[in-house]
Amino acid sequence: MILLDHNIPKGQVELLRHARLRPQQIGREVGRPEWQDLEEILRYLHRLKAATFITRDEGFFLRRLCHPNYCIVIVSGPVTETARYIRRFLGHTAFRTKQQRTGKVIRLLATRIVWWGIRAEFQQRLLW
Numbered sequence: 001m002i003l004l005d006h007n008i009p010k011g012q013v014e015l016l017r018h019a020r021l022r023p024q025q026i027g028r029e030v031g032r033p034e035w036q037d038l039e040e041i042l043r044y045l046h047r048l049k050a051a052t053f054i055t056r057d058e059g060f061f062l063r064r065l066c067h068p069n070y071c072i073v074i075v076s077g078p079v080t081e082t083a084r085y086i087r088r089f090l091g092h093t094a095f096r097t098k099q100q101r102t103g104k105v106i107r108l109l110a111t112r113i114v115w116w117g118i119r120a121e122f123q124q125r126l127l128w
Contacts, residue, residue, distance in 0.1 A: 001048060002090075003030065005041070005055035008075075008082055015083035021090070023054075045070045050098040054086055061107050063116040071101035075108050089113070094126060 002023040004013060016023050024030045031044060038059065045053055051070045053060075061074050077085045085108045092113070095101050106115040113126045 001051045003045075003048075003051050003053045005053070005057060007056045008054065009079060012079075012082040012086075016086060019083070019087055021087070045072075050102050052090075052098070052101055056082065058107075061105060061116075063105065063120075065105050066103055066116055066118045068103050068118060071098075071103070072105045073101075073108060074106065077108060077110055088128070092128060 002021060004023045004025040006025065006027040008025065013023060013025055045051055046069060049069055052073060053070060054073045054075060056075050058074060058076065060072050065072055073089065075082050075085050089095055089108055103118040104115045106113060111127060113128055115124050117124060
């Protein structure tokens, strides 16, 4: 399941749907619009299996949020490029499958991908 935070603009969500992705957005298809608290979102993610949660909130880029049931992706590029970053990330050979993504907290930047893993002592980096 690809789960989008409420801070992903509606136009960008529509671009993802036109690209044949089927994301669900918090406050629209799942959850409640008032789920703005990190703990509420994490409680929901803990109930899911192999979910990929995508947000623009930099506050989620914490090593302690790594969990074997989900992946958190923070898009740090321009708001108008959010859908492009997400499609590019989901198509990347290192992150194409749920199995490759789960257990990580990932930040997407213009030129690289940076992430924490469950057992990683240091951040991992990959140019793209």
